Amino acid sequence: MVMTRTRLVWLKAMMHLAALAPLVWLALAVQAGALGAEPVERIIHFTGIGALNLLVLTLLVSPLARYAKMGYLMQTRRLLGLYCFSYASLHILAYLALDLLFDVSLLVNELWERPYIVVGAVSYFILLALAITSVNTLRARMGRRWQRLHNLIYLCAILIPLHFYWSLKSGWLEPAIYAVILMLLLGLRKPVRRWLILMPVKGR
Numbered sequence: 001m002v003m004t005r006t007r008l009v010w011l012k013a014m015m016h017l018a019a020l021a022p023l024v025w026l027a028l029a030v031q032a033g034a035l036g037a038e039p040v041e042r043i044i045h046f047t048g049i050g051a052l053n054l055l056v057l058t059l060l061v062s063p064l065a066r067y068a069k070m071g072y073l074m075q076t077r078r079l080l081g082l083y084c085f086s087y088a089s090l091h092i093l094a095y096l097a098l099d100l101l102f103d104v105s106l107l108v109n110e111l112w113e114r115p116y117i118v119v120g121a122v123s124y125f126i127l128l129a130l131a132i133t134s135v136n137t138l139r140a141r142m143g144r145r146w147q148r149l150h151n152l153i154y155l156c157a158i159l160i161p162l163h164f165y166w167s168l169k170s171g172w173l174e175p176a177i178y179a180v181i182l183m184l185l186l187g188l189r190k191p192v193r194r195w196l197i198l199m200p201v202k203g204r
């Protein structure tokens with residue numbers, strides 16, 4: 001028991017470090033002017049990929065905890081989810097502040113001309129709802145509705161690779177790899193497996 005608690009404290013400390021170190025690197029690189037010819041694009045890319053990687057890690061926790069019989073890992077899921085939300089918030093802030101200079105008419109134009117922004121926004125509002133309701137007291141108060149709301153993470157796992165693919169001017173491999181990984185992770189999860197098992201097979 002004490003062993004598990006110590007392991008968990010170390011694991012969480014490592015996670016904080018691993019999530020914050022890239023942001024420190026980014027801040028130093030911005031200050032040193034080391035982000036190349038298109039620093040704004042680099043920042044949006046860096047934080048977007050960071051959020052996506054953290055989404056993958058968040059969804060990896062529960063299958064890993066189950067199959068490796070390390071139940072204590074479940075206690076790291078909220079931390080990873082909140083870091084995913086924080087990176088996504090930085091990604092959007094960079095876009096609004098550095099790319100659009102908070103120009104609302106430009107934003108309206110972008111939403112109209114680049115539908116992938118709308119897909120990103122829907123995903124972000126889902127992440128926002130999940131982050132707000134991740135507080136223990138709200139979780140207890142919401143009862144079964146909490147799980148139903150948190151199942152929306154599956155929708156995010158579909159929408160974010162789509163947002164990524166659609167944002168590219170060319171190429172598809174990287175978003176496709178993320179989509180496959182996320183689909184595999186979703187396939188391992190209980191509600192999806194239950195749904196697949198209950199689905200009637202035609203022509204049987």
Ligand code: HEM
Nearest residue numbers: 044045048049051052088092095120121123124160164167
């Ligand atoms: C209101 C919500 C969002 C907005 C306005 C937004 C904006 C953008 C923009 C403008 C790009 C293209 C950058 C470029 O042209 O190089 C982009 C790409 C991307 N976004 Fe978002 N995004 C949003 C939500 C999200 C969320 C929630 C995630 C992940 C959790 C995410 C992950 C990504 C990724 C992985 C890319 C591709 C990175 C690249 O190759 O440049 N975005 N986003």
